[in-house]
Amino acid sequence: MSTATAPVATTAEKRTDIRGRLQQLLAFGGLIVIVVFFAVANENFRTFSNFTAILFSTVVIGVLAVGTTFVIITGGIDLSIGTGMTLCAVMSGTFLINWNLPLGLGLVLTVLVGGLIGFVNGCSVAFLKLPPFIATLAMMLIAQGLALVISGSAPIYFSALPVFSKISTGEIIPRVPNAVLVLVVLAVLAAILLNRTLFGRYTFSIGSNEEATALSGINVRKWKVLIYTVAGLFTGIAGIMISARLGSAQPATGQGYELQAIAAVVIGGTSLTGGKGSIVGTIIGALIISVLNNGLRIMSIPQEWQNVILGLVILGAVYADMARKRTA
Amino acid sequence: MSVPLDAPTGRSAAGAATATNLLEVVGVSKGFPGVKALQDMHLTLRPGEVLALVGENGAGKSTLMKLLSGIYQPDGGEFFFEGGPFTPTDPKHAQESGISIIHQEFNLMPDLTVAQNIFIGREPRSGGFFLSDRALNRKAGELLRRLELPLDPRQLVGTLTVAKQQMVEIAKALSYDARVLIMDEPTAALNDAEVATLHSLIRRFVTPQTGVIYISHKMDELKAISDRITVIRDGRYVDTLDTATSTMGDVISRMVGREIDTDARPENVRPDRPVLLSVEGLSTRTLLKDVSFELREGEILGLAGLMGAGRTEVARALVGADAVTAGTVRLRGEPVSVRTPADAAALGIGYLSEDRKQFGLLLSQTVNANIGLSSLGDRFSSAGFVKDRPMRAASREYVESLRIRTPSINQTAKNLSGGNQQKVVISKWLLKDCDILIFDEPTRGIDVGAKEEIYRLLNRLAEEGKSIIMISSELPEVLRMSHRIVVMSEGRVTGELSAAEADQESVMHLATLRPDENPEDAAELGIQLPVEKDHA
Numbered sequence: 001m002s003t004a005t006a007p008v009a010t011t012a013e014k015r016t017d018i019r020g021r022l023q024q025l026l027a028f029g030g031l032i033v034i035v036v037f038f039a040v041a042n043e044n045f046r047t048f049s050n051f052t053a054i055l056f057s058t059v060v061i062g063v064l065a066v067g068t069t070f071v072i073i074t075g076g077i078d079l080s081i082g083t084g085m086t087l088c089a090v091m092s093g094t095f096l097i098n099w100n101l102p103l104g105l106g107l108v109l110t111v112l113v114g115g116l117i118g119f120v121n122g123c124s125v126a127f128l129k130l131p132p133f134i135a136t137l138a139m140m141l142i143a144q145g146l147a148l149v150i151s152g153s154a155p156i157y158f159s160a161l162p163v164f165s166k167i168s169t170g171e172i173i174p175r176v177p178n179a180v181l182v183l184v185v186l187a188v189l190a191a192i193l194l195n196r197t198l199f200g201r202y203t204f205s206i207g208s209n210e211e212a213t214a215l216s217g218i219n220v221r222k223w224k225v226l227i228y229t230v231a232g233l234f235t236g237i238a239g240i241m242i243s244a245r246l247g248s249a250q251p252a253t254g255q256g257y258e259l260q261a262i263a264a265v266v267i268g269g270t271s272l273t274g275g276k277g278s279i280v281g282t283i284i285g286a287l288i289i290s291v292l293n294n295g296l297r298i299m300s301i302p303q304e305w306q307n308v309i310l311g312l313v314i315l316g317a318v319y320a321d322m323a324r325k326r327t328a
Numbered sequence: 329m330s331v332p333l334d335a336p337t338g339r340s341a342a343g344a345a346t347a348t349n350l351l352e353v354v355g356v357s358k359g360f361p362g363v364k365a366l367q368d369m370h371l372t373l374r375p376g377e378v379l380a381l382v383g384e385n386g387a388g389k390s391t392l393m394k395l396l397s398g399i400y401q402p403d404g405g406e407f408f409f410e411g412g413p414f415t416p417t418d419p420k421h422a423q424e425s426g427i428s429i430i431h432q433e434f435n436l437m438p439d440l441t442v443a444q445n446i447f448i449g450r451e452p453r454s455g456g457f458f459l460s461d462r463a464l465n466r467k468a469g470e471l472l473r474r475l476e477l478p479l480d481p482r483q484l485v486g487t488l489t490v491a492k493q494q495m496v497e498i499a500k501a502l503s504y505d506a507r508v509l510i511m512d513e514p515t516a517a518l519n520d521a522e523v524a525t526l527h528s529l530i531r532r533f534v535t536p537q538t539g540v541i542y543i544s545h546k547m548d549e550l551k552a553i554s555d556r557i558t559v560i561r562d563g564r565y566v567d568t569l570d571t572a573t574s575t576m577g578d579v580i581s582r583m584v585g586r587e588i589d590t591d592a593r594p595e596n597v598r599p600d601r602p603v604l605l606s607v608e609g610l611s612t613r614t615l616l617k618d619v620s621f622e623l624r625e626g627e628i629l630g631l632a633g634l635m636g637a638g639r640t641e642v643a644r645a646l647v648g649a650d651a652v653t654a655g656t657v658r659l660r661g662e663p664v665s666v667r668t669p670a671d672a673a674a675l676g677i678g679y680l681s682e683d684r685k686q687f688g689l690l691l692s693q694t695v696n697a698n699i700g701l702s703s704l705g706d707r708f709s710s711a712g713f714v715k716d717r718p719m720r721a722a723s724r725e726y727v728e729s730l731r732i733r734t735p736s737i738n739q740t741a742k743n744l745s746g747g748n749q750q751k752v753v754i755s756k757w758l759l760k761d762c763d764i765l766i767f768d769e770p771t772r773g774i775d776v777g778a779k780e781e782i783y784r785l786l787n788r789l790a791e792e793g794k795s796i797i798m799i800s801s802e803l804p805e806v807l808r809m810s811h812r813i814v815v816m817s818e819g820r821v822t823g824e825l826s827a828a829e830a831d832q833e834s835v836m837h838l839a840t841l842r843p844d845e846n847p848e849d850a851a852e853l854g855i856q857l858p859v860e861k862d863h864a
Binding site: 211212275 | 647649668669670672673674679681686687688689690691692693697700701702704705709712713714716756760
């Protein structure tokens with residue numbers, strides 16, 4: 001059952017490939033339009049320092065969104081990433097300040113706490129067969145409660161450890177905050193994970209048809225646990241990034257971040273029904289949210305209206321994506 | 329409502345047909361960007377007849393239905409209904425005008441009762457606002473009695489069999505006082521007894537004022553139910569035949585534009601080959617009882633039986649998709665344990681479900697992703713990274729060697745026709761290097777021309793030494809393909825037939841045998857029954 005020479009890629013193959021990329025181009029086009037609009041409308045917007053500020057403010061949502069992209073591509077949802085991030089932030093304070101652990105060890109442990117949250121989510125979904133919405137809703141409450149219990153409802157300050165803040169605000173590359181670097185590196189790693197590895201292929205397979213994937217001999221439960229665990233690891237990193245940025249672990253924040261992250265993923269063209277999505281799209285989605293927030297603030301539009309506009313953008317973006325698919 | 333049959337009508341020159349026609353399609357065309365779905369389509373339904381509409385997948389049947397129900401508007405041409413021009417604007421309009429369409433996929437709400445489903449959107453009220461369950465159930469009961477349908481208006485639709493759900497659809501359609509009933513593949517999920525019930529229901533419906541358009545792939549059914557057969561191909565009208573005076577061969581040759589041998593028999597039957605897989609005493613909690621059979625190398629083993637006999641359950645138990653309560657499975661003489669589909673895949677046992685869309689394909693993924701799904705882990709990856717180039721080369725090889733018609737391996741699976749989708753699933757298991765392939769209804773939803781291709785492929789695979797278990801509800805298919813036939817009834821094996829001794833009667837006899845019935849019955853027919861091991 002093999003021919004002598006393996007046929008090579010045809011032009012038709014390339015054409016169908018390009019069609020798949022179009023979706024990302026549309027989201028990217030949307031981002032460009034918004035950027036150009038603000039740049040024309042307000043001169044304070046179009047400065048280098050404002051662009052780095054936008055990137056800087058994208059980091060936490062971006063990291064969460066990138067991690068949860070995997071979960072959403074499987075057709076799942078993770079509501080625990082917001083308060084999970086808060087719990088990880090509190091744990092980083094506990095490890096580094098209260099327990100005085102070495103910086104590297106404390107960071108690794110923090111990320112592992114995130115992984116543990118994801119692991120538990122994954123087990124609830126894969127083995128207890130709980131709907132992801134319910135399983136992660138429960139985890140959202142658990143993480144929120146634990147963050148308050150562990151911190152005694154009080155912020156933990158990192159003033160004794162000034163190097164910690166450098167993770168976010170330091171500049172290994174001049175004029176580019178390290179946080180932006182972290183997001184770029186994580187996005188690249190996630191894109192490789194999604195597009196070049198078995199992990200990524202099975203993420204798409206499960207989201208496309210879980211039963212067929214299982215019947216094809218793939219251990220779906222194992223991969224689902226891994227996928228939620230990976231999302232959890234990203235939550236841990238986001239916990240470090242937010243406490244490094246604030247210089248403190250704030251146990252009462254975090255809720256609402258999960259919805260912003262999910263919004264970024266959805267604006268980026270990832271389907272909530274699973275099987276479709278990309279890291280590039282998610283980053284673009286996160287940038288669209290940041291640019292809107294930033295631009296509207298510079299134009300002195302009140303916070304309340306910013307939310308209204310963001311909601312409308314989500315409606316418009318998802319509708320445009322679905323309309324395009326119907327005609328394709 | 330109905331217009332008198334001799335009513336004068338102002339019709340165009342194109343409508344040359346007489347006023348006695350119930351429904352007429354005259355020169356209708358419909359195009360979509362890049363495709364001409366229908367071109368100059370003609371169709372005539374006379375009152376009091378069942379007109380079969382046949383054509384390969386993609387011939388334009390569903391487009392025609394969507395035009396008739398007003399989902400699409402035609403680019404050109406006209407419809408005439410009961411003598412007058414008919415321009416349906418939407419499905420509701422078509423239905424209220426008297427044309428009801430029963431789609432292959434039912435439009436029923438499983439959590440509502442039979443009565444609620446039939447009268448959805450037309451619920452009887454009491455006091456203008458509150459629903460009246462009593463009036464609803466009474467109306468539905470009257471309708472069901474009039475149609476002689478054995479249904480309880482209060483039963484939840486989700487608890488009904490497929491055949492009874494279809495009856496609900498029919499009752500709903502007829503409750504609109506339909507004069508034209510269009511049925512799309514109505515028997516796709518029915519067993520022979522249910523098909524007979526459906527046909528008698530159709531005959532009762534047909535009066536001098538009504539007619540049925542019956543869309544089907546199954547030639548023997550067309551023979552049984554239709555008066556005339558209209559064949560369409562590639563969006564064009566081909567011919568209309570009188571059922572009584574034409575043969576299956578006539579119909580098929582017009583559908584595909586070439587002759588097909590419907591009396592072909594299995595190829596290369598060799599009973600001397602070594603046993604590859606032996607199943608002993610396989611039982612499950614729900615249905616299977618003491619199922620035993622053997623599968624030889626390079627053999628096509630037909631697994632026959634009526635719907636609900638447990639054939640699919642055998643397949644699912646064998647690949648570890650369902651739990652087994654007893655039984656031994658031996659592969660090349662060695663007992664093996666298959667607890668999950670992953671175990672089965674590792675042993676080289678592949679299952680091709682009858683429901684490709686639900687259990688076989690990743691519809692939203694590419695042909696390449698589908699073909700590679702089972703083999704990525706062990707053949708096309710290292711350290712967790714996918715080796716894309718050899719993977720894609722392998723996909724291209726299968727697309728070429730199985731003649732999968734797709735513009736490229738990057739095409740999304742849902743855009744392929746049924747036959748080509750089936751080939752993609754076959755490729756997946758061949759690439760996994762499976763020795764045993766379990767085909768569950770390998771040609772369901774696949775048009776006639778592509779069926780032949782699938783049959784040739786099965787023969788070729790057996791020739792190359794693959795062992796195939798073929799589950800099929802279509803007797804001609806079982807008889808044509810199987811080297812040996814194991815027949816099941818009510819979760820047990822009731823007999824085994826060689827290709828030489830099998831015919832429609834002997835298989836049907838075993839399939840309808842109650843497993844606890846006297847086995848001498850079978851012996852009379854020269855049928856070898858499996859040895860009873862622990863007779864309880």
